Each structure stands twice: as C-alpha cells, then as structure tokens.
Amino acid sequence: MSVLDRDKYKVALVGNPNVGKSVIFGLLTGKYVTVSNYPGTTVEVSRGICSGLGGGIEVVDTPGANSLIPLSEDESVTRDMLLEEYKKHVVQVVDAKNLRRGLFITTQLAEMGLPVVITLNMWDELLDRGMNIDVTVLQEKLRVPIIKTIATHRVGVSALFSSIPNAKVPNLYVDYGKVIEEGISKIEKILQGNTTVNERALAIMLLSGDEVLEEKLRRKFPDPAFVEIHSIRNSIQAHFGSPLSYVINIKRANFVDTLVKKVTLNLKKEKETHPITRGIFFYFLVPVASFFMGYKLMALLMYLISSRFSLNGGLIFMLPLVVGGISSLGFSAYLYLKEYKTKSTIAGALGRITMHPVAAFPLLVIILWIVYKLVGEFGAGTCVDFFEEKVFGRSLVPSGGFDLSISLPFIHKTYIFTHINFQGFNYYFGLLAQKLVDKDNIIFELFLNEQSGLVQVGLTYAIAIVFPIVGFFFLAFGIMEDSGYLPRLAVMVDKIFKRIGLNGKAVLPMVLGLGCDTMATLTTRILNTKKERIIATLLLALAIPCSAQLGVISSVLGRVSGIYFALYVFIICTQLLLVGYLSSKVLPGAPSDFLMEIPPFRMPKVSNILVKTFYRIHWFLKEAVPLFMVGTLALFVATKVGILSFVERMGAPITRNFLGLPAETTHGFILGFLRRDYGAVSIFKTLEEKGGSGGINPKQLLISLVVITLFIPCLANFLVMIKEQGAKTAFLMFAFIMPYSILIGGILRVILQQFP
Template sequence: MQCHNMTEKIDINKEAKKIVLVGNPNVGKSVFFNALTGSYVDVSNFPGTTVDISSGRYKDMVVMDTPGVYGVSSFNDEERVARDVILYADIILNVVDALHIERDLFLTQQIIDMGKPVVVALNMMDDVKKNGIEIDIDKLSQELGVPVIPTVAVKGEGIEEVKEALDRARTGNRLPIVEENLRAVRHMVDEDSEALLVLEEDENIIARHNISGVKGMREQIYQARRERVDEIVKKVVHHTNRGASFSVKLGRWMLSPLTGIPILLVVLWLVYEFVGVFVAQTVVGWTEEVIMGEYYYEFIMKTLEPLLGTESLLAQLLIGEFGVLTMTPIYVFGLLLPLVVGFYLVLSIMEDSGYLPRVAVLTDRSLNLLGLNGRAIIPIILGFGCVTMATITTRILGSRRERFIATMLLGLAIPCSAQLGVIAGLLGPLGIKMAALYVSVIFIVFALTGTLLNKVVPGKSTDLMIDLPPLRLPRIENVLKKTYVKSKVFITEAGPLFLLGAVIITLLQYTGILDLIANGFAPITEGFLKLPRETAVAFIMGIIRRDFGAAGLNDMVSRGLLNSSQVVVALIAITLFVPCIAAIMVIFKERDWKEALLIWLGSFAISFLTAGIVAQVII
C-alpha cells in the first residue's frame, strides 16, 4: 500500500500522523500553520518541482502546509504538489474564507469526497459581520458532516478551538454520485482519495496506476458538487443589513433590480453628460475644430497645397476631403482620442470602484435572452461612446458566438456619441411622440435581432462567472494607468484601419464610383423610404463617419427638405445603417471575413427594411 505516496520523498517523520492544511489562495493558512508549529519549521523542495513545502510538529503529529489551490487536480505545479500531499494526509485542516464561502466550499466538498477526516476553520468571520452576513455554523457543520470552527485567525480568535477539534476530525457527507461510483475503481488504487481522482479523470493518477478503460465522470461530478455547494450556501448564509457598512448596503442595492436599475440609469446619465456632452461637444469642439481643424489643418494645407495642388490623385489622397494627412489625423486625434480617453476614464473608475461587475450581474438575466451574459454590458456601454472601440472590447466575451452576436448588435443598433449629439438635436424640436417613436423602434430592433440570433446562431453562450469585489473609492493611480494603456491600444489598432478606410473612400470618390453608389441608392430612398433623393448622399456620408450622415440630414432639415416624419425615418435608417468606415474595418479585423460580411450586409437589410416599414405607416 501507498507505494505511490509522494510525501515519502519529503524529509518528515514517516510514522507520525500528518495534518495537512488546505485552502484557496489568501485564506490565512499560514497563520494556522504558525499557530500549530511555532518556530519549529522545516522547508523542503517537493521532488521534480520548484514548489517548497513547509512542515513542522504539533504534539506528536507532522503539520504540512500546501500551496493555495481552488481544486485538487493536475493543472499546474502548485495543484500537483497540493494534490500529492492531500492524497496521503491523515487529517485535513481546511481553511475557508467565510466571506467567499460559495467559492471555497467547492474545494471543501472535494476533500470530503476523498474520504479524508476533515476539520473546517471558517476564517475571517469579522469580515462576514462587517458585510451584514450571518452564517449558521451548526447547520453548515451538519450539512458537511465535519466540525466547523468560526475563526478570526489574525486576532487569534478560534485558534484553540481548532486545535481541540483536530481530535474530532471526521469524514464528511460525500456526494451520492461519488458514493455510487467509487466502488468500481477503488480496487485499482491505494486510497479512496486516489479513486475519486480517477473518476475525475486526473491523468497523472491514472498513469501512475496504469489504469485503462475507466469511464471518466469529471463533468458530472463537478456539476453535482457545484449544485451541492449552492444548495448548502442557500441553507446556511443569510444576508442582513445588521452591522453592514454603507458601502455594503449600497453594493446590495446595486444588485437588486428594484433599486439597481434606477442607480444604473443615474450612472448612465452621468456618463452621457460627461462623455456625450462635455467630452463629445466641449472638449472635441476644441480639439477637433480648433487644434486640429484650424491650426493643424491650415499648417498642412499651407505646406503641401502649393507643392501638390488640389486636383491630382496624390493631392486627394494626402490633403483631400478624406486625405490621410487631413481628415485621418483630425478624426483620430481631434475626435476619437478625446472620446476614447473620456470613455476609458469612466470605465476605469467604474471598474476600480467595483461597480462594473455589479452592472454585469444586474443585467445578466436580460442579456441572456440575447445570447449574451452580463459581461456584454461593457462593450454595449462603450458603444455609446464609440462603436469602433466597443467592437475591440468584445474580446472580453467568453465565446466566438457571443462575440458575433455582440458585434452585430453594436454595429446595428448602438449610435455612437458623435452621432447621438446630432440625433438629439434633430429630435428635440419634433416633440416627445416622435422621439419616443425613434427610441422604441431602435430598442425593438435591438431586442428582436438579439433574440433571433440567440436562437439561430450555433453553439452555446457562456455563463457569467464573476467575483464581486467590495465597493471602494477608485485609486487615481490605477484609473489613470488603465485609461492610458487602453487608450493607447485602441488608437494603435484603430488608427491604421481608419487610414486605410480614408484611402478607399478617396479612391471611390476620385473615380466617380461614390456618386454611382449614391445614385444607386436613390430608387430605394425615394420609393420605399419616401425620402428625397439627396438623402442617399447623407447615407453614403454616414459610412465615412456616422455623425457626417446625421449632419447631412440636419442640413436637409435646415433647407426644408424633410418634414418631421421623414426626419424620424431617416434617423432610424442612418442609426441602423452600417457603422463608420473605421468600425467596419475593425469588424473585418476582429471577425473572420464571412462573419464580418454577414454583419455588414445584415445591417443594410435590417436598416432599410425597418425604416421602410415605419415610412409606410407614418408618411
């Protein structure tokens, strides 16, 4: 027996009982280790790894510490070392962070499933009280089937009780699925603990015992264990406001739909006021129109126009209406950069304060209907600043399916801040009914498209797995660093793509193809959408830059070419229309060309179909 015992290779008393400390990272195991062993500590290098194992004595027993792990498996050196020490322990002292009990009990239940005598030290109970949480210790002990001792290790509270409980360590309540299947593999290994890992498809244990032909049950056991832990937590953990700080109460209000939705609306309003009004209008008005539009533009034109003229292809490419030395830097540095910095500043504040994860949890159930999880709220919020930036941010989503759905919805139904300002200016004089019609149509298209994609796009979206950090005041250093890094990455990636788009548009204009495209749109514009022929030009300009298209409509309104109903139809079309050329280029970069083409053509079809239906009803 125990011919595979890896602890035999460590310099400890082989005859003594082994107490092994086990827990997730940062749960306070070292405090218990020091309390048990005092100053008599030895450190040994675990064979074949760079991981050290601390050991000492408590009474006539050997105490061994293990690296912090979230599960007993073989994914890295720390987990392999922890596994090999735990497998052959006589008593397990499992240290659990009481504030994160739902996370930590997964490891606890796995150790219990191994059949080891266990004592649970439920540590950091002071944090639990500060957060207005009550844990029924007796009920938890009953559910697990092992002694559970509440502790605050750093203050020495509960340490003596833990020492006394070590003599009462016992095997706990295994999962039924483990009990039912353990016998089939028990004879193949030396220990019950090894038999469990065979069922959980641990390749190292299977190879160690030369086992073959055993059907693994890892996914089934993990699922059953997760469900059992969730069931235990529901029975023993109770959230109250008694003793909770204001930040804890506020954090809970943010998660409840009744209070969380109004808080979210207020936050979004503040974000819009800062990014959509102050940055997009005041700051951009200075950077785009004054610094880049006057000083930079005049310098470039005075320097290069005498050399290149204005009519040649080279002149058009460099200093023309869409030139790489005129519109491109003015757009990227005058408009995009302030918006990007402003939005990433807000996002970093929301993230560093702990609010953003709560928004993800609050919106998770609603976004599930669209094939997304709560994490998708981040690119959606970003989209109201800049769809190009938001498209890049879809990388945070967990599956290709989610990234496709999110990119489609961003390109289709989320107007950027540059466009929103012009849209708000056009809708304002039309009254509340027309504004409500516009908003309702865009929202319905957003919801229906997402729901449909959720049903037809193959695959399965990922669940939201997210830790909720405590609410806190953001650290200025962290916020500024995140803002700088993310803004730099965005400009580095999006700038060259926009430059390429500017070259393409210039060539289309120089060759006359742009006018042909505009004329090609005219029959649809005049017939199905019931709009003047000139509206097609605004649509084309909207591809170059979204607010250019909206501004073109504004010019038509000022000339009396559009009535109120036509304004709403045109705004619906140009909002649902494909995003600007920079966003299109990023979509083709982030998705493969088939998906990008589907998103692009799909936006065309949905835009004109929706606007046409509205036109038939109201015009």
C-alpha cells in the same frame, strides 16, 4: 529560437486575467520573446527563454483564465496547453487581494497533477486594503512554494526565480459528494492507461460537459466509451436541478471559501463611518438624491407627453416636484429603517442600493444620464469641436485660432485671457505640402483631401474626434469599475441578456459601445463563447449608437419633438432585443454560465482611474489608429474610382421609393459609413433644405435616423469586426444589417403613414 531538449521541463505561467502574468513573463524572459497564435485559434501566446534556469528553459505565458473547465477560447487554449504531453512546471500568478479566484484554479491544477509554484502578486495592494494572508499556514496546507511578489517593482522576483525547480503538486482534494465521486471513479476506469495526464481531472471536465475536450479524446477512444460516459453523466445529472457544471463549480467554490477563511487575516476592522458623516449621508444626501431622481424622471416623462398633447403649465411644473418629494420621503424612510438603524456603513448601504430590485433601475438611468452629459455632450460635443476645428482644422482654410478664457456660469460672464493665433495642424501641414506639390495633385489629395485624406480624415478622425470621446468614456467607465458598480450592473441585467443569448458580462462591451462601437467590439473578447462574441458584435454594429451619433440624434429630435426621440429609443431597443433573441435561436452553441465576483462598494481611487484610463486609451489608439488609416485609404480609392458615386446612384431609388425620403439623403447614409454622426447631420440638413418654409418633416427625420442607426457600421468598426470575427462572419453581418435596416425603415414609414 533554438530547439530545446525534450527532457527539460517548460514553465507555464497560469493565472486569472489582469494578475500581472505578462510583467512576470517579461522579467523571466527579458527581450527574447516570440508571439504567435495557438494552433487552430486566434488567441495570441507569448513564448520566451529563461536563460538562468538549467541553461535555457522555455517559458509560455498562457491566456488569462478563471477556470480550467473552459468557458471561452482563451480558457480553452490555457487548458489545452496544460494538457500537452511534455514536462512542465506551472508558475501560478495569483492576485493576492483576490485569493479566492486564484485558489479556484489551484484546485484544478492539483487535480491535473501538475507541479506548481504560487506567486502572490500585488502584495502591496493587499496590505493597502488592511488585509493579510498567513503564507505559512497556506504553504503548510498546499505544500508548494509560495512567494510574495510586487512584480511591477521587481520585489520577490529573484525568490520566485529560484523556487521554480522546486515546484510540487498542490496537496488539495475537493470532495464533490458521493453521487459525483462515483461517476468520476467510473469515468476514470474508462480512461485508465490511455492518457498522459491525471484521469480524475479529465473525468471532472467531461462531467462538466467539456465538448472540446471530448472531441480531442475521441481520437484515442472508441465511440462506445463515450456512449458510456454520456450515460454516466446523464444519470448523475438526474440527481440535480442545476447543470452539472454549475454544481461542480459550487462544490469547488465552497471548498476554496473554507480554505480562504483559514488563511486570510484582517489587520484592521472595517472603519466605522463617523456619526456626523452618516447623518449627512442619510438625512441630507439621500433625500436630495432621491428627490433629484424622482423629479428628473417625471420631468422627462412630462416633457415627452407635453410634446404630443397639450398639458396645463402648472401641472407640468408641479407634478415632477410632487413625485420628487414622494420618492425622497419614501426612499429616505426605507433607507433609515433598513440601513441607518442597523448601523450600516455608507459603502455597504450604497452597495445594496445599487442591486435593489426597485431603486437600482432609476439610479441606473441617472448614472447613464450623467455619463451621457460627460461623454456625449462635453466629450463628443465641446471637446471634439475644439480638437477638430481648432487644433487640427482644415488643410486649406485657417482655423482662426482660439481664446484662452474662463466662463462663470452663474453670472453668465466670460473672461478672455489671451488669443492663440494657431491655425490648425492640418493647415500648416497643407502649407508645407503645397511647397512641394500642387493642391490638385493626387499625392496632396491622398493625405489632405477634405473627404478622404489620410491625415485630414484618417488621423484627425482617430485622434481629434475619437480620442476625446473614448478618453472621457474610459474615465467614466473607470469610476464605475473601481467603485464596484459595473459588476452589480452585470448582475442586474443578466436575466434580460440571457433572453438574447448573452449573460450579464456582455453589459461591459454594450456600455462601452455607447462611447465608441469600434472600441467596444475589441472588448467582446471577454465573452466566454464564440456564439456570445458574434451576438455582441452584431448588436454593437446594429443597434448601439456611439456617443457622437447619439448626441447628434438627441439634439436633432429634441428640437423637433420629444415624443419622436422617445419613439426612436423605443424602436432601437426593440430591435436590439428582437435581433438578439433571433440570433440566440439561429446561431449554434450553448449559453455559458455566468459567474462574477461582486467586490465591495468603495470610493474610487483617483490614481487607479487615471492609470487605467491612460493604458486603455493607449491600447485603443494602438489598435484603432492603423485601422482608421487603412479604412480611409480604402475610402480614398473608392472615391477616386467612382465606387461611392455608383453606390449613391443605385441607392437613391430605394431611399426615395421605399423609405419615402428625398434621394439626396442617400449621400448621408453613405457618409455614415465613414462617420455616423456626420451622416446624421447630413441627413438633417438635407431634410431641412427640402422642408423649406414648411419646416422639417418629423416623420421623415425619425425614419432616416432609425435607418442610419441600424445601418451598416462605420468603416473603422467594420475593420475591427473583420479582425475579431474573421472576414466571412463580418461580411455576413454586413449583408444582414444593410437590408434589415432598410426593411425596418420601410415598415416604420408604413406605420407612421397611418397617423396624421
């Protein structure tokens, strides 16, 4: 890229996450794009040349931000780029249907004194929702160019292109109240004449406790200046019960709300639910659903109790029915009085139910149960078995083909249409390879070895095993997201998560971790601070079993005793809370504010869910498959040079003497480093063989499954941890998790020995 004239301005694309900035960036710059990390960070920044503006203007695509008073590394990079000392015009990309979020940033751009062009993107989606924005009124109030665009269809892009040279500073001024305004004025006087940007913006950021900005400014100002600034901030804080950053955000949000009300038009009234539909919902669906929740939860409880104590068969049958009936009557009556009589829409009623302090939690249990059935049993069980055993198969053994059939569940009959004589990709690839080299050749083993071949294990694991799991999980995740349930779930768990140094936003990677920890670790990027990302990454590696592993464990423990599965869940949950709490106390850094917009509850759009699922799977495979291949190669090398055998011999005494398990289970723990559910199955088979006619020892099984869940993360997840958090942090986590999991297993062994 050529060096640009310093007298020319640059164009900075700014906006909230997922508003279409990257699409507009591509349309402005074409193919002349470079991607690099911003200095001092791991955040990628795209730069390109827009050749049609003044002979060539540099365009920078800044990371998505919800505020320019940063709560995350991405937001810090965006803020720092806007504070850099060069001329710039800002193209602010706003999601038209989320005008409030966009104008929140516009107020801060105005405070910084930056010339802005606003593009209201996704205009078609705004109209689809029956809404409109009076652009003329908004333009009169802001006095900046405002363009309506649909970037994915190139609508409005030429108008945006021609308006960039006419960017102006938005005509917005937020009054923060007498006490804060006096503090802003005092800090402005301290900073006056020594900065290249608007002192008011810097003063507001410093009052909000922006430590990164303060560190940068210390290079220009003497320490006494910051002693005075801290004194001003403390004196203002004394007037408020909430943190000053929160107060400032609320003042700004109230200002934006007033502006949004003036320019937002509702083209159609909220569609009233038809009386018959409302009647079906409140008089049939609600009683049936609440009965199902009460029955299912009590049946689960009775199952766990009966596995430990002898209970009357009639009681086991009748009590869930009684509890289900009571919950059905009680909840139906509550909804009838609270929602039906007040003419609430079905969507409005569902939105409030999902945040109800009592009803929301049993509803959450049922939703997680449905997700587990879809992902854990069907995705990680049926689909994975089919892809792994039939579609990919083994390199030296034919898979036997598969049947095209249909099963009728109510009459328990299966009709087979035809048999497909396909022996598996790996088998055919193995036959081809054997025409070139012997099966004992190192090259053949590198690719098709049963334990560590790049194709047999790496590629098969990434596509045949992980693909069905993440595919179905992203499908379920998309439904929860598009309906508006996920933001409500984040609000529900915020208080619990604050105890472990996180906030409600962390529920997203945690829920994703139940599908695949590798994928979930990649999404910890959404968390605001480095401390939160480290805690979430640690907890995902330690105490969140992926759906494949959870499916094996629940099946194995369920066959032995329901009470042991309940103990397993209790132990893992307590470890998650304990380690999270201790991490929040040990790791440096302050917690971030939790701000999340709650969208209306609505019927998910199938097209939205399918598109999101497709792109998320594409993103995951693009990120993860190379890591699986690298990890498998490392495993192959470690196997050939004898490292794994050495580790197994070293670990056997600890497994036997400290955990009280057969030494052979050590192999299962090591296998879990490749794939957690394989490790669990290997341990189960070993204990089954050692148990002989006396059967498997349930205490040994519980200890081993707790340890393998808490044990070191799988290889792919570990490589992602290195990618996201750096090698030093990842190895420190590794060094903590391995002995900690063994320690918990030893303590559990001692406790269980006290009971017959």
